Amino acid sequence: MEVHIDASPKLSKYIESLLPSLMEQTGLNRSKKFLYIKTDKDIDAAGQTIPLPGIDTYLIVLCPTRNYIELGLTLTHELVHVSQMTKGILKITPKGRKWKGKFYPNKYPYLYQPWEVQAFSKQEIIFRRAID
Numbered sequence: 001m002e003v004h005i006d007a008s009p010k011l012s013k014y015i016e017s018l019l020p021s022l023m024e025q026t027g028l029n030r031s032k033k034f035l036y037i038k039t040d041k042d043i044d045a046a047g048q049t050i051p052l053p054g055i056d057t058y059l060i061v062l063c064p065t066r067n068y069i070e071l072g073l074t075l076t077h078e079l080v081h082v083s084q085m086t087k088g089i090l091k092i093t094p095k096g097r098k099w100k101g102k103f104y105p106n107k108y109p110y111l112y113q114p115w116e117v118q119a120f121s122k123q124e125i126i127f128r129r130a131i132d
Contacts, residue, residue: 001031006038011064015075021130022076026083033057033086037075039064047074049081051092058082076127080119090115 001023005012015037023029034057043063050059060078062071084090091098096105099114110116 001028001033001035003035003037006036007062007064008039011039011071014068014071018072018075018127018130022079022126025126025129026079028079028083028086031086035060035082037062041065046070047078049078049085051085058085072131073123073127076130077119077123080122080126081115084115084118 003019003023005015007015020029028035034055036057037060039062041064043061046063046066048061050061051057052059060075060082062074062078064071066074081090085092089100093103096103096108097113097115098104104113
């Protein structure tokens with residue numbers, strides 16, 4: 001997977017140091033898609049993943065005001081989502097999400113969304129292995 005990082009030099013270096021392990025652990029190192037990671041202090045969440053299917057790209061937006069551990073965990077969480085999407089397990093639609101073929105409307109409670117449950121359950125282990 002080809003990656004471009006749009007962040008301050010310090011944050012870019014930090015993200016670049018994590019990516020080899022994170023990409024390998026999530027299976028993204030074999031993907032032919034493009035990943036664009038950027039920071040935006042005005043984002044309403046810690047992070048967000050946006051698929052751009054017309055150009056085979058995934059955009060991850062991270063809030064740069066978090067400390068390095070939180071930023072690393074958020075990046076890991078978002079990479080789990082990218083992995084879910086590249087494997088076809090998670091599909092985004094205008095009215096909701098499809099997880100393993102089952103439809104969940106946009107108003108489905110966040111912490112009960114199975115793709116979020118999986119991302120939260122994996123993020124710390126993957127991140128700890130990356131910094132170990």
